[in-house]
Amino acid sequence: MPANLTLQYLKAEAAYRQATAPDEELQCLQTMLRELPKHKGTDKLQAELKQKISRAKKQAEQSAQQGKGKGGGGGLRIPRQGAGRVVLIGGPNTGKSQLVASVTRATPEVAPYPYTTREPGPAMMPHEDIAIQLVDTPPITADFFEPVVQALIRGADLTLLFIDLASDEGIDDTQAVLDKLATTKTRLATASYLDENDIGLTFTKTFAVANKIDADGAADRLQLLHEFLPLDFREFVISSTTLTGVDNLKAAIFESLDVVRIYTKLPSQKEPDYDKPFTIRRGGTLLDIAELIHKDMARNLKTARVWGSEVHDGTTVKTDYILHDKDVVELHV
Ligand SMILES: Nc1nc2c(ncn2[C@@H]2O[C@H](COP(=O)(O)OP(=O)(O)O)[C@@H](O)[C@H]2O)c(=O)[nH]1
């Protein structure tokens, strides 16, 4: 990665990874090119960006035309909500929609035949005092892979790769998902990262979710899976219907998002708002919280008092103070 990238460049690159529609991608790429320091060291990256821009332009035009035909908006856009986005993927009938139905208030169609889920659907999963966004997706098979699913995986904080332990096809179906992804620049991995030499190649942190452990023969199929398709990903064995293992999975999802919860109050308030904590990435500062609240708040923030695990109650701290889980923060502007 070249040195001296501006904050705007990095922000645009982060947004590019999370873009779910070609016109969004295009905008981000254009910002990246504009912000990229132009010198010999960035020649290759400039050329790559220009290539990507011309490709994204074509795609944006195409999807705009398709959108007209369908009366849609040219690409499905799902706003991010909650403490993080978790995208559920896998072969058909693996129980993705069933898990969403079991842990959220959403009511996706669940059925014993494939392709019931045709469009990605977001739903909020409560966890302790926050909520995490789950996105249910259509299946990935050897000959079926919606481009929007690829975009969602790229923008996900975590992907859950579902495996069907009730079916003898479970292993082959999972292999088909991995093979399909191998033909794209979107890959599953044990941790999220970007390939430094190829800005298109994205790796998204993934858990393997072996589902339907309640079914006849599931334990034997799990053995076979380990033998014939050993996966690097952290594995969770669950049942979306009986909920075996689901609490454990939920806790691991929360942990993997690596966020801290912050309760804020103004000096005039006696108690902070304990119902609705803000969440930010671990390592985030007071200024990050202020920005979430309001741009003006960030600009005008002078100090804050913190009640939490790492400081004496009510300690006055500066704006670069790194926050900890469950800190209570009183903001002074
Ligand atoms: N026994 C059992 N059946 C399940 C489980 N999860 C889902 N199913 C069934 O598997 C079928 C497919 O589920 P669905 O959620 O629609 O799969 P999707 O295509 O991955 O969304 C449905 O008949 C579900 O009732 C589970 O944990 N145990």
Ligand SMILES: [Mg+2]
């Ligand atoms: Mg489904």
